[in-house]
Amino acid sequence: MPYFTKLLLLIFCLVLLVESRKHRRRRWTSHLDVQRASHIFKKNQDLTKARKGKTEQLLKIDEHDFTMRPAFGGPAIPVGVDVQVESLDSISEVDMDFTMTLYLRHYWKDERLSFRSTNNKSMTFDGRLVKKIWVPDVFFVHSKRSFIHDTTTENIMLRVFPDGHVLYSMRVTVTAMCNMDFSRFPLDSQTCSLELESYAYTDEDLMLYWKNGNESLKTDEKISLSQFLIQKFHTTSRLAFYSSTGWYNRLYINFTLRRHIFFFLLQTYFPATLMVMLSWVSFWIDRRAVPARVSLGITTVLTMSTIITGVNASMPRVSYIKAVDIYLWVSFVFVFLSVLEYAAVNYLTTVQERKERKLRERFSCSCGIPHSKTMMLDGNYSESDANSLAGYTRNQMVPEEEKPEKVVVHLAMSNESNSSRKRGLKGHVGLRIIQNTHAIDKYSRLIFPGTYIVFNLIYWSVFS
Amino acid sequence: KREIKVRKLDSTKVQPLKSEQLLHIEDHDFALRPGFGGSPIPVGIDVQVESIDSISEVDMDFTMTLYLRHYWKDERLSFRSNKNKSMTFDGRLIKKIWVPDVFFVHSKRSFIHDTTVENIMLRVYPDGNVLFSLRITVSAMCFMDFSRFPLDTQNCSLELESYAYNEDDLMLYWKHGNKSLSTDEQISLSQFFIEEFSASSGLAFYSSTGWYNRLFINFALRRHILFFVLQSYFPAMLMVMLSWVSFWIDRRAVPARVSLGITTVLTMSTIMTGLSASMPQVSYIKAVDVYLWISFLFVFLSVIEYAAVNYLTTIEERKQLKKRGKVSGMYSMDAAQAMAFDGCFHDTDVDMDLSPFPDPCEENETRASQTNISNEDTPRLRRRRSLKGNVGRIILQNNHVIDTYSRIIFPSVYIVFNFFYWGLYM
Numbered sequence: 001m002p003y004f005t006k007l008l009l010l011i012f013c014l015v016l017l018v019e020s021r022k023h024r025r026r027r028w029t030s031h032l033d034v035q036r037a038s039h040i041f042k043k044n045q046d047l048t049k050a051r052k053g054k055t056e057q058l059l060k061i062d063e064h065d066f067t068m069r070p071a072f073g074g075p076a077i078p079v080g081v082d083v084q085v086e087s088l089d090s091i092s093e094v095d096m097d098f099t100m101t102l103y104l105r106h107y108w109k110d111e112r113l114s115f116r117s118t119n120n121k122s123m124t125f126d127g128r129l130v131k132k133i134w135v136p137d138v139f140f141v142h143s144k145r146s147f148i149h150d151t152t153t154e155n156i157m158l159r160v161f162p163d164g165h166v167l168y169s170m171r172v173t174v175t176a177m178c179n180m181d182f183s184r185f186p187l188d189s190q191t192c193s194l195e196l197e198s199y200a201y202t203d204e205d206l207m208l209y210w211k212n213g214n215e216s217l218k219t220d221e222k223i224s225l226s227q228f229l230i231q232k233f234h235t236t237s238r239l240a241f242y243s244s245t246g247w248y249n250r251l252y253i254n255f256t257l258r259r260h261i262f263f264f265l266l267q268t269y270f271p272a273t274l275m276v277m278l279s280w281v282s283f284w285i286d287r288r289a290v291p292a293r294v295s296l297g298i299t300t301v302l303t304m305s306t307i308i309t310g311v312n313a314s315m316p317r318v319s320y321i322k323a324v325d326i327y328l329w330v331s332f333v334f335v336f337l338s339v340l341e342y343a344a345v346n347y348l349t350t351v352q353e354r355k356e357r358k359l360r361e362r363f364s365c366s367c368g369i370p371h372s373k374t375m376m377l378d379g380n381y382s383e384s385d386a387n388s389l390a391g392y393t394r395n396q397m398v399p400e401e402e403k404p405e406k407v408v409v410h411l412a413m414s415n416e417s418n419s420s421r422k423r424g425l426k427g428h429v430g431l432r433i434i435q436n437t438h439a440i441d442k443y444s445r446l447i448f449p450g451t452y453i454v455f456n457l458i459y460w461s462v463f464s
Numbered sequence: 465k466r467e468i469k470v471r472k473l474d475s476t477k478v479q480p481l482k483s484e485q486l487l488h489i490e491d492h493d494f495a496l497r498p499g500f501g502g503s504p505i506p507v508g509i510d511v512q513v514e515s516i517d518s519i520s521e522v523d524m525d526f527t528m529t530l531y532l533r534h535y536w537k538d539e540r541l542s543f544r545s546n547k548n549k550s551m552t553f554d555g556r557l558i559k560k561i562w563v564p565d566v567f568f569v570h571s572k573r574s575f576i577h578d579t580t581v582e583n584i585m586l587r588v589y590p591d592g593n594v595l596f597s598l599r600i601t602v603s604a605m606c607f608m609d610f611s612r613f614p615l616d617t618q619n620c621s622l623e624l625e626s627y628a629y630n631e632d633d634l635m636l637y638w639k640h641g642n643k644s645l646s647t648d649e650q651i652s653l654s655q656f657f658i659e660e661f662s663a664s665s666g667l668a669f670y671s672s673t674g675w676y677n678r679l680f681i682n683f684a685l686r687r688h689i690l691f692f693v694l695q696s697y698f699p700a701m702l703m704v705m706l707s708w709v710s711f712w713i714d715r716r717a718v719p720a721r722v723s724l725g726i727t728t729v730l731t732m733s734t735i736m737t738g739l740s741a742s743m744p745q746v747s748y749i750k751a752v753d754v755y756l757w758i759s760f761l762f763v764f765l766s767v768i769e770y771a772a773v774n775y776l777t778t779i780e781e782r783k784q785l786k787k788r789g790k791v792s793g794m795y796s797m798d799a800a801q802a803m804a805f806d807g808c809f810h811d812t813d814v815d816m817d818l819s820p821f822p823d824p825c826e827e828n829e830t831r832a833s834q835t836n837i838s839n840e841d842t843p844r845l846r847r848r849r850s851l852k853g854n855v856g857r858i859i860l861q862n863n864h865v866i867d868t869y870s871r872i873i874f875p876s877v878y879i880v881f882n883f884f885y886w887g888l889y890m
Contacts (some may be wrong), residue, residue, distance in 0.1 A: 319657075
């Protein structure tokens, strides 16, 4: 019994060995046979495979010479163009260009691609078929950079109708030049245009036209820019001549952008106006506070200079004056003049002082003059002398502003009680002196604001 | 099973031949140039400049977009035609024929635009003449000299050359001489004025490979100066004028004059820093640097001038006081005078210490309250007044001189400097 089982086992092992070797041989020698063998099974009725022909067979791509346009050697082929603008991505003043993303659709008829169909419906093919057929070579004139989006695959659509009409659509982002005029910046409107043209085919080979006239250009409902208001989009077409190559059809997408001024109001105009107003504060400060008035003036000049530098950082270096430059420079001049005004006030005060001192000394040397007598000369009580190093006499002080206590003290200190005469003298001479130098400040308080307001009225009415 | 259908007589299909059959592409070996082994093939070049996109000082390069057209004759591409008209083919055909290998010498980056398809045009005439056009954007080097910036003119050039074929194989020439170079009507730059565009040609020698034909597109750019006048020159001039204001202010107002001087120095420094941010770091002095540094020097000197005035004033004072026997430098002044002197607000009369380093405001106030009582001493007042009279007069006369001269000297020297500067550089 065990002998028999051993024999059976041996035979079983041998059979297994032979079988496995057979399989290995088959795998290496004939793939096709194995595959065919493994794939023979009954197919379900697959609705997605109604047509067994491949696209190449359907559209007869092998016979299609993509290097030759439809009607090669014959009349010009008309190609309709339709554009839907998805977004205006950015407008750059420094580079003078704009970036736009759009769906560009071409419509033409190529008999070589016609196929028989029962229901007259179009067939949509994969975008990669474009490499094998002829397509119009439209390009964007004056474009700097452009690309066809290719995520997740190239954004290209190819749809062929049974009679040979083709709809070819792609999604493109293009950065194109736009000549901008900044003479009214930031109260300006820019008109930019995107131009489409065929690169190789002239007017006699390819006629480019807007498919639906003015309705060919559509925009997404939400198209908007942060800094601009898009006023209108419209289409035009024209012929362009190149001396070496001839006449070409050119299509234009024109749009007008009006800048929102609010940002510049907050950023530039408002700070400049505030600085000018701050410089007027100096006219109301006592002119004897020399460091205060000087540092107020000079710091407003410094701030204006910083504002001006800040604006020019984000602007192209143009060769003409912009509207914002006019405003900032006139404001700078106002601030500068307020510093000069105080220099004038200070200088005239010093000159006046010296004159008075000379006048006083002409009478006699100042030694031994009783206190009261000097009062008669200048009409004012001066506790300390005009010849001291600081030099500003009490003459400049407005008599009415004297504190009551001081008046009492002064009266008590005087040797002769001719207070009435003092006050009388004080009245005339003091008033005259105050009128002399204080006048510039008084006038400035009215002139500077008045002139600035007039300038503002003129500026905003001219540029708005 | 192929679908057999009866084709209508299609007027768009006048020529049933394919382009390859038309141009005998299978026989065409694009690795061999026309006239291989024989005389050099002449290739004409025509350029239309679409735009100069940007000029960068920092990188010392320029970016230009142009239509580059090649004209040559290839017998292998001739075909029979009854009307002698040229045939335009799709750009992809150039992969199958020979084309000249022109490249841009000294270019940094360049690309052929490829939206919506590669911007290439191929036009073949029946006798074999070929017109091959491309739209290219190229960034090329331009050596710039900034020693007269911003009153400078830069000369840049774009150079075309064949990469593989030297003078014995390919002769590159301008198709229409000097008129081969045309520009778009609207070509303009914001910062520059394009003075002239000209075409020239030359030979370039490479020691390893021989002589090559090189074509040059030269253009000169003159910078618009208004931007720099507004941005740098004008503020600098105003700052210098502002520093002169200090000579007209009373020299006893120490804080005022010092803060005026030092703030103008600060503003000049800011202006200079702002300009150098957009410039390459060159090893020589630019024209604008000369102006700004000399203006800075003027402003600096006005500060030094006031320091001299102040110092001499103090010395004189001390001398005079020592002569009269008064040791300390205490003066009695009223509130207004004290305010002008040290900038602190006083509402009572103080006894000021006029030494070079005056005490801070609080100490003066405390002293003021103490001295108020003593001010009522009339005889003392009288004597003080008399002393002050003579001394003050002498001091005022002596040191006022520097200021008086400065009021004339500084502006006139600055005006003379301006005449020299603008006369030299314009």
